[in-house]
Amino acid sequence: xxxxxxNIFLVLLTISFVACSNFTDGINDDPNxxxxxxxxxxxxxxxxxxxxxxxxxxSRLAGMWTDQFTGSDRQFITLNSxxxxxxxxxxxxxxxxxxxxQQADLTITDATATGNTILLGIAQIIKGHLLAEAAALWGDVxxxxxxxxxxxxxxxxxxxxxxxxxAQGLLSDGISNVGNAGIASPISTKIFxxxxxxxxxxxxxxxxxxxxxxxxxxxxxxxxxxxISSSSGDLLSVHGTETGSKNMYYQFTVEQREGYLDANGSxxxxxxxxxxxxxxxTPGDAQRAAVYFDxxxxxxxxxxxxxxxxxxxxxxxxxxxxxxxxxxxxxxxxAATPFNAVRDELATIYGSxxxxxxxxxxxxxxxxxxxxxxxxxxxxxxxHDVRRTENAIGVPxxxxxxxxxxxxxLYPQGEVSNNANFPGVVGLFTETPVNQ
Numbered sequence: 001x002x003x004x005x006x007n008i009f010l011v012l013l014t015i016s017f018v019a020c021s022n023f024t025d026g027i028n029d030d031p032n033x034x035x036x037x038x039x040x041x042x043x044x045x046x047x048x049x050x051x052x053x054x055x056x057x058x059s060r061l062a063g064m065w066t067d068q069f070t071g072s073d074r075q076f077i078t079l080n081s082x083x084x085x086x087x088x089x090x091x092x093x094x095x096x097x098x099x100x101x102q103q104a105d106l107t108i109t110d111a112t113a114t115g116n117t118i119l120l121g122i123a124q125i126i127k128g129h130l131l132a133e134a135a136a137l138w139g140d141v142x143x144x145x146x147x148x149x150x151x152x153x154x155x156x157x158x159x160x161x162x163x164x165x166x167a168q169g170l171l172s173d174g175i176s177n178v179g180n181a182g183i184a185s186p187i188s189t190k191i192f193x194x195x196x197x198x199x200x201x202x203x204x205x206x207x208x209x210x211x212x213x214x215x216x217x218x219x220x221x222x223x224x225x226x227x228i229s230s231s232s233g234d235l236l237s238v239h240g241t242e243t244g245s246k247n248m249y250y251q252f253t254v255e256q257r258e259g260y261l262d263a264n265g266s267x268x269x270x271x272x273x274x275x276x277x278x279x280x281x282t283p284g285d286a287q288r289a290a291v292y293f294d295x296x297x298x299x300x301x302x303x304x305x306x307x308x309x310x311x312x313x314x315x316x317x318x319x320x321x322x323x324x325x326x327x328x329x330x331x332x333x334x335a336a337t338p339f340n341a342v343r344d345e346l347a348t349i350y351g352s353x354x355x356x357x358x359x360x361x362x363x364x365x366x367x368x369x370x371x372x373x374x375x376x377x378x379x380x381x382x383x384h385d386v387r388r389t390e391n392a393i394g395v396p397x398x399x400x401x402x403x404x405x406x407x408x409x410l411y412p413q414g415e416v417s418n419n420a421n422f423p424g425v426v427g428l429f430t431e432t433p434v435n436q
Contacts, residue, residue, distance in 0.1 A: 038114075039109075039110035039111045039116065040119065042103045043107045043119065043122060043123055043187060044190065044191060045099055045100075045103040046099075046107060046123065046127070047191040047192065048099070049095055049096065050126055050130060051237040051312070052095055052099075053096060053100065053133060053380070054237070054379070055237065055247070055312040057091065058092045058137070058409070059378050059379065060249075060261055060378075061088075061409075062382065062383035063377075064076070064079060064080045064261070065082065065383060065398075066267075066373070066395050067398060068263070068266055068268040068377055068378065069261055069266055069268075069298070070261070070262055070264045070265060071261060072264060073259045074260060076260040076261060081399045082398065082402060082428065083399075086410045086411060086412055086416055086425075087413040088410070089410050089412040093412040093415065094412075094414070096133070097134075097146065101130050101131060101134075104123045104127035104130065105123075105147050108120060108124060108127065117178075117179075118181045118199075121174040121176070121177030122174065122178060122181075122187060124171070124173045124174035125171055125174035125202065125203045125206070128167040128171040128206065131143065131166060131170065132163075132164055132167035132213070134163070135432075136213050136384050137383075137408065138409050139432035140158065140159055140423065141157060141158065142155035142157050143158040143163045143166055144158055154420040154421045156421045157421070157422075160432055160433045161214065161433065161434060164210055164434070168211070175203045175204065178203070180200070181198065182196070182197065183197035183202070183235065184197075191238060192235060192237060193234075193237070193238055195233065195234065196230070197232075197233040197235055201226070201228045201233055202233075202235050204224075204226035205223070205228045205316075205319070205320045206315055207227075208220045208221075208222075208223035208224035208320060208323045208327075209315065212326070212384075212388070213384050215388065217326075217327045217330040218331055220323055221324060221327035221328060221333070224320050225324060228315065228316065231317045231345060231349075234315070234316040235313070235315045235316070236313055236314065238311065239309050239310060239311055240309050246308050247306060247308055247310045247311075249298060249300070249306040249378065250300045250306050250307060250310070253297075254308075261298065262296050263292075263296055267395055268292075268373070269292075269293055269296070271285070271373075272293075273286075274286075279363070279370050280355070280359070283352075284350045284352065284353025285353070285374075287350040287351050288346070288350050291303070291350070292304075312378070313376075316376075318342055318346075322338070322342055322371060322372040325338040325339040326369070326372075329365050335368065336358075336359075339364070339367070339368050340356040340357060343356050343357070343371075344356070365392075366393060369385065369389060369392055370393050373385070387405070387431070387435050388435055391404065402429065403429075406429060407428065407430055407431045407432065407435065408426065408428065408430065410425075410426075410428060411425065411426065
């Protein structure tokens, strides 16, 4: 997407090759060397980009800024207190656009040509998810002129709301195409856990998530009711003990940057260990704390949330029901019923000790938001929620000169330097349009 030296080199190389092609036609043709890949292979790369976005650097950074985690060594100390630069976001942008959206787009083209409607629907759902996350994290981003470097080497930026709308359209198209296809289809089982999830339910949950981001609470409620209906339908990444398949939090905290990221003094750790009282008394947090953390460290031991082979939730039943609960509240509906369903589910997961609520009004809303903050550990959605609600649950601000947590990811240096239509630098504490 970006103008780079490599792109220029490839264009010049192509011109040179065409100029002398009459003398070399057929000399190096290799009938065994493929020049394109089928969509069934391309979609795997897009799905991997989804896993990486959900549980790698972007997730770690959002977790520090919402005080779920603490940056405790070297550059993570500065990131922990919101000191960052455009260059820190190059990899996240490239992962999202080049390895995610681009591959999903190529899959859509291939699946359309071959008439593979299920593959087409999956690719549309993955593309819609990645596109919505780009808009949620950065605000205005390229879309209509993105992914086509030859025709748009300097893509213009689309408004955040229009990109979120486009993502909703992709998710709706995906639902129409996947039918009753389950996540256990051969297309996805190497990336996602082969459980009871169906692609249609996953897409409805994603639609609910991004209607919530856009503060369209009536539509969020409609979609949440159609979304994932049990924990056996969660969209979970597959992880194992083999090189290349390990849980990404485990890889970072154990193998790559030991000591950089922990939970020492974090607001989340304080909540689940009782240092900071919960809005709704929750004895079961003692069991949950032991799964999340090992003292001040992330629990990477067997059975821990960040264990080497622990699956990571991309979107879940618990998230879906908490979206439903908040949307019910904001549309004057019955918020307690879906919220208490989550509390019952948590009691099943961790044992007893998650009593139901009897609260009403704003007290109930805050309980819903706090439970989501705790339940969605390591999720980008916590960052979206805290910004959307103007930090209603009081996540501590970790920089004495700041009056709020960061409101966006910075545009990457690659865009600043190489895209002639880059609209200009926007500060870290400037709200994205949907939150203004």
